[in-house]
Amino acid sequence: MSERLNLGKSGADLYQAVVELDRLVSRNLISAGLAEGFSHLLRLRASQINGCAFCVRLHARDALANGESSDRLAVLAVWKETDYFTLKERAALELVEAITLISVDQLPDVIYEQAAEHLSTDEVSAIEWLAVVINTWNRIAISSRYPVKT
Template sequence: MGETTTAAGLDPLLVELLRIRTSQINGCVFCLRKHRRRPQEGREPTGSPGKRRSVREALLRSRHPLRRPAAVPAKTLIALSSQVEEATTAAGLDPLLVELLRIRTSQINGCSFCLRMHTRDALKKGENPDRIAVLPAWAETGYFSETDRAALRLTEAITRVPDGHVSDEDYNAAAAILTADQVSAIAWLATVMNAFNRVAITSRYPVGS
């Protein structure tokens, strides 16, 4: 990722500030401590104002910034997703549950592109449309097994990390039902799905056109 930001002409100090701000929003103490060094005050960002302005204007016109200079990180994310998929299979997680977790993450983040994609995938794999319909209210229904419910609870906690920092209550509730490998696979699945949601939302991938 460092190579990508450098190739795009981003000031290393700005990169650190973006990391710090993201960690502040999510309340990640570990990352805040890691990036705690203060940038030098008064230092100007690299690149001429005209160049920076033209880059911003181009990105605003295209609204697909993540497809261009970050092509390598995008491929890396896709490769990571494949590895996570293999991990869910190795952990014995039902492929239908995996799709439901992707859908639930995308519902919380409001990612229409990923919602459409994984709803279609779930239906193709044989998922019950009723389970997809009631997914936001899964805790109030009898459609979901004990394993499903534990996985959904953990996925929601990870997706809403600023709200509760994946509380011990949420984590322990999942760990009481799921194996260690399943907890790990679900945590990585939620992490990768949140990343894909942010890529699609930021890039304004077209839906319904």
């Protein structure tokens, strides 16, 4: 692969603004009562969809380090086919996926209504902001070709 401009270095002030936004989103997730381990599974799922190897590795490790099981991590890409996730978690995963794929079908009403049925307003807001931020990070890492080496 050819080397790319590193956005973290070429626009350090903009990069730091995203770091700060990420910090605020993490704080918001905690305030809304979402488990930190699960928040990394949400980030991981968006990163899987976007094909961001750097973020997939990072959030898989972070999910495990924050109490998520290796089984839940292993089945995340096919979560709809399992019983590993509660109705609330399933609604959160659907919401993150829909926002990640927003160019395909916007954010369908049925997914938003399902999220609102199972999640509080604070949780919906926190999850939507998480989706915005992880999709931003995915685009930074992918376009900069952040290295993923053994």
